[in-house]
Amino acid sequence: MTWTLKDSNDWKVVEGILDISTVKAIYHLQSRGIIGHLSGVVKEGKESTIVVADDKEGNKIIVKIFKIEASQFQKMQKYIVGDKRFVGMKLGRRSLVFEWCRKEFSNLKRADAAGVNVPRPIGFYRNVLVMEYIGNGGLSPKLKDAQLESPLKVFNAIVRELRKLYQDAGLVHADLSEFNILVKDGVVVIHDMGQSVEKSHQLAHEFLVRDVNNLCRYFEKLGVCRDKEKVLDEIIKT
Ligand SMILES: Nc1ncnc2c1ncn2[C@@H]1O[C@H](COP(=O)(O)OP(=O)(O)O)[C@@H](O)[C@H]1O
Ligand SMILES: [Mg+2]
Numbered sequence: 487m488t489w490t491l492k493d494s495n496d497w498k499v500v501e502g503i504l505d506i507s508t509v510k511a512i513y514h515l516q517s518r519g520i521i522g523h524l525s526g527v528v529k530e531g532k533e534s535t536i537v538v539a540d541d542k543e544g545n546k547i548i549v550k551i552f553k554i555e556a557s558q559f560q561k562m563q564k565y566i567v568g569d570k571r572f573v574g575m576k577l578g579r580r581s582l583v584f585e586w587c588r589k590e591f592s593n594l595k596r597a598d599a600a601g602v603n604v605p606r607p608i609g610f611y612r613n614v615l616v617m618e619y620i621g622n623g624g625l626s627p628k629l630k631d632a633q634l635e636s637p638l639k640v641f642n643a644i645v646r647e648l649r650k651l652y653q654d655a656g657l658v659h660a661d662l663s664e665f666n667i668l669v670k671d672g673v674v675v676i677h678d679m680g681q682s683v684e685k686s687h688q689l690a691h692e693f694l695v696r697d698v699n700n701l702c703r704y705f706e707k708l709g710v711c712r713d714k715e716k717v718l719d720e721i722i723k724t
Contacts, residue, residue, distance in 0.1 A: 491516065491524070499524040503535060508551055511612040520609040520616055521549060528625060533558065538619065546619040547608060550590075552680075554583050554613060562586055565660065565681040568688050587613050590680035593657060597682075600654035602647050603675045620668045620675050629704070630664035635672070637708040643674050644701060649721045657682045658690045662697035664704045694721065 491497055491513055500509055515521045522540045528548075529536040537549040562582055566589070587610050594607040594617065606618040620626045634640050644667060651657050659666075659682050666678040683690050698717050705712070 493523055496524045499526055499537065503527060503530070504551065505554075507554075508613060511614045512549070512551075514611050515549075515609060515614060515616060518609070518611075521547070524549070538625075539616075541608075546621070548605065548617050548619050550615040550617065552583050552587050552613040552615070554580055562681075564689075565589075565683060569683050570686065571684065583613050586680050587615050589682075590678075591615055593679040593682040594677075596655045596657060597651055597676070597679065600650055602650045602655060603673060604679065605675065605677050617677075620670050620677070622670065626668040626670040626675070628665055629667040629669055629674070632669035634669070634708070637705060637710045640669070640672075640674060641701070641705045641710045641712065644676075645717055645720055647674060647676055648697070651676070651682075652685060652694070652721050653724065656685050658685055658687070658694045659697050660690075660693035663700045694718070 491500070491509065500512070504512070512521060512524070519542055522542055522544070524537055524539045525546075527535060527537050533553055535551045535553065537551065539547050539549050541547050566582070566585060569589075571589075571592070591607050591610040594604050597604045598606050605620050608616040608618065610616065629640075648659070648662070651659060657679075659676065659679065661678060661681045662676070666676065668675040668677060683693060687693075695718065698714055698721070702712060702714050702717065
């Protein structure tokens with residue numbers, strides 16, 4: 487089969503960064519009409535590469551590419567083993583990364599359907615996830631870089647999102663911190679949900695306690711002090 491990216495400019499974006507099989511996966515998503523042109527790498531992380539692209543209508547979208555060789559195999563297994571949605575899956579490195587990508591897509595889908603503020607998931611294929619672009623012109627800042635008029639209001643808004651995530655989507659984020667929350671026009675958007683687990687997962691409570699601790703630790707520095715047990719109750723209690 488012959489294959490190519492849609493435009494030679496697309497190559498400039500991915501050249502030297504992505505391996506051939508990832509380029510093919512992007513091409514597959516382009517041929518399905520999910521991705522249009524790629525416009526630039528936003529963030530080159532240890533385990534993923536974030537690329538801004540546009541869709542068929544020219545709206546900006548985010549393409550998150552999970553690295554296969556750099557994946558933290560042990561860590562990923564901890565979050566997948568014990569999640570009843572992934573019983574019986576093959577655990578080779580490639581298939582684990584593909585499952586991880588599928589898992590982030592399905593977590594975002596569930597959260598979105600439950601009305602949690604997350605980037606709307608658009609599609610995925612192999613190790614490539616496509617989702618809504620959170621930003622106005624430029625990307626929205628992470629919580630850690632955002633100027634907050636009222637830290638208390640933002641804290642309470644995050645707790646409301648976590649409650650919806652737990653009660654209505656049945657999920658625990660499990661990697662919550664000021665790095666995985668974006669602030670767009672004063673509204674919080676929770677993202678990076680590959681490791682999120684169902685509340686029935688045997689470590690779900692441990693992960694939730696850690697999420698609440700991370701959140702409180704950050705907001706204490708901004709002068710917001712809330713009793714962690716009460717925050718936990720607000721999320722869990724029906
Ligand atoms: N949908 C999105 N909209 C806007 N910015 C995003 C989006 N997804 C990721 N980003 C940006 O890319 C960074 C890394 O993405 P993230 O999903 O957290 O990957 P990692 O697993 O590498 O932490 C985020 O901190 C954020 O700045
Ligand atoms: Mg992150």
